[in-house]
Amino acid sequence: MTVYDIIDAKKKRRTLTAEEIAYFVGKVADGSATDSQIAAFCMATLLNGMTDEESYLLTDAMAKSGEQTPRPAGGGIFADKHSTGGVSDSTTLILVPVLASLGVKCAKYSGRGLAHTGGTLDKLESFPGLRVDLSPAAFESQVERIGAAVAGQTRATVPADKRMYAVRDVTATVDSIPLIASSVMSKKLASFADIILLDVKYGDGAFMATLEEAEKLARLMVRIGERAGRRMLAAVTCMDAPLGDGIGCNAEVNEVLAILRGEKENCLSRLSLFHAAKILQAAEGLSETEANARASEAVFSGRALKKFEEMVAAQGGRGADVYGTLPMAKNMKKITAKAEGFLQVSALALGKACAALGGGRTKEGDAIDHTAGILLQKRQGSFVKRGEVLAEIYFNASSEEGCALAESAFTLSDQKIEARPLVYAFIGGKE
Numbered sequence: 001m002t003v004y005d006i007i008d009a010k011k012k013r014r015t016l017t018a019e020e021i022a023y024f025v026g027k028v029a030d031g032s033a034t035d036s037q038i039a040a041f042c043m044a045t046l047l048n049g050m051t052d053e054e055s056y057l058l059t060d061a062m063a064k065s066g067e068q069t070p071r072p073a074g075g076g077i078f079a080d081k082h083s084t085g086g087v088s089d090s091t092t093l094i095l096v097p098v099l100a101s102l103g104v105k106c107a108k109y110s111g112r113g114l115a116h117t118g119g120t121l122d123k124l125e126s127f128p129g130l131r132v133d134l135s136p137a138a139f140e141s142q143v144e145r146i147g148a149a150v151a152g153q154t155r156a157t158v159p160a161d162k163r164m165y166a167v168r169d170v171t172a173t174v175d176s177i178p179l180i181a182s183s184v185m186s187k188k189l190a191s192f193a194d195i196i197l198l199d200v201k202y203g204d205g206a207f208m209a210t211l212e213e214a215e216k217l218a219r220l221m222v223r224i225g226e227r228a229g230r231r232m233l234a235a236v237t238c239m240d241a242p243l244g245d246g247i248g249c250n251a252e253v254n255e256v257l258a259i260l261r262g263e264k265e266n267c268l269s270r271l272s273l274f275h276a277a278k279i280l281q282a283a284e285g286l287s288e289t290e291a292n293a294r295a296s297e298a299v300f301s302g303r304a305l306k307k308f309e310e311m312v313a314a315q316g317g318r319g320a321d322v323y324g325t326l327p328m329a330k331n332m333k334k335i336t337a338k339a340e341g342f343l344q345v346s347a348l349a350l351g352k353a354c355a356a357l358g359g360g361r362t363k364e365g366d367a368i369d370h371t372a373g374i375l376l377q378k379r380q381g382s383f384v385k386r387g388e389v390l391a392e393i394y395f396n397a398s399s400e401e402g403c404a405l406a407e408s409a410f411t412l413s414d415q416k417i418e419a420r421p422l423v424y425a426f427i428g429g430k431e
């Protein structure tokens with residue numbers, strides 16, 4: 001068997017065997033498959049697809065290609081959640097403390113922001129001193145001790161995915177549903193969560209632009225996870241407009257704190273509690289009504305806020321005064337309505353604007369200005385009058401591009417445009 005034979009088989013649309021997939025992934029992980037061979041394999045897969053079994057085998061081989069996080073010895077049910085990425089999507093930072101405060105342990109591996117999407121690890125680092133590079137042992141022990149940890153996977157985890165993703169990124173082979181599904185799910189399966197909730201976004205600011213593609217991806221990831229013995233839940237949710245009002249690290253953390261203090265309710269709080277309740281139902285066999293009530297109670301009792309503070313402190317974060325707010329950049333510019341009408345807000349344009357203002361990154365490894373960002377003053381669908389403030393943009397280094405992108409995010413229409421459903425479909429559990 002050679003890597004060449006496996007690429008040739010995929011090119012000729014032959015279904016690959018478990019041995020062939022394991023062999024190929026092994027060669028990717030140990031460095032002996034070349035970048036051009038990986039690119040050829042990914043392009044053949046993009047064009048010819050994969051059966052469900054091949055997708056599962058690829059995921060399983062990638063998950064086992066490196067270090068795996070050991071399951072805590074103390075037992076219990078562990079939950080994880082993954083979002084395909086969005087704008088003002090801080091659901092993890094709300095859902096994790098809500099669930100942990102209710103006794104459902106959350107072992108959450110997260111990523112960094114890239115392009116127009118924000119990253120949970122960057123947001124957590126808004127707290128000075130907070131560490132997200134926990135070793136698998138430290139991660140496991142924190143989950144055991146306080147019921148919640150949010151960290152980045154180490155370089156030794158899923159090395160096959162790291163190499164394949166880097167090649168896909170520069171060879172126009174990212175947008176293959178089997179490759180995305182195996183990439184996302186390999187990282188989930190390298191950890192020990194029993195219940196995995198996937199939030200697959202559709203719309204303007206989403207990775208998958210159409211509803212159909214988002215649902216296809218969600219269903220394939222659910223089948224892969226179930227084949228691996230995990231309890232899978234997936235929601236297909238809207239990312240036409242930002243979920244919350246803050247865009248950028250400090251802005252988003254401040255909004256999370258306001259939601260956890262029970263001071264704010266919006267799409268972000270609703271979606272976070274929706275996800276938390278779905279996981280709670282799966283973990284504890286509760287009815288939908290009971291699960292919703294317990295998730296809301298975790299917020300209104302202040303227990304989730306306390307758990308958030310505990311988690312930030314456990315990871316070395318200072319300044320987690322949950323009643324305070326994190327600072328915004330020194331310069332502020334207001335965006336006002338040029339006319340009256342019903343407001344449309346583009347998540348994609350605001351995400352790009354935030355990156356251009358310094359609050360995000362255009363390429364991996366770029367530094368982030370946590371204080372840069374945007375605070376929306378008006379929501380999608382509201383009727384606004386000429387001159388009303390739509391948003392405030394915060395920046396340290398002035399950026400014409402950032403300001404222009406932020407301005408372009410707002411359009412006004414004579415007629416009210418119905419928002420697409422926040423949760424379009426829910427897969428797994430009780431659909």
Ligand code: URA
Nearest residue numbers: 174179180181183184
């Ligand atoms: N995110 C991932 O982790 N992998 C992909 O392939 C695409 C998005």
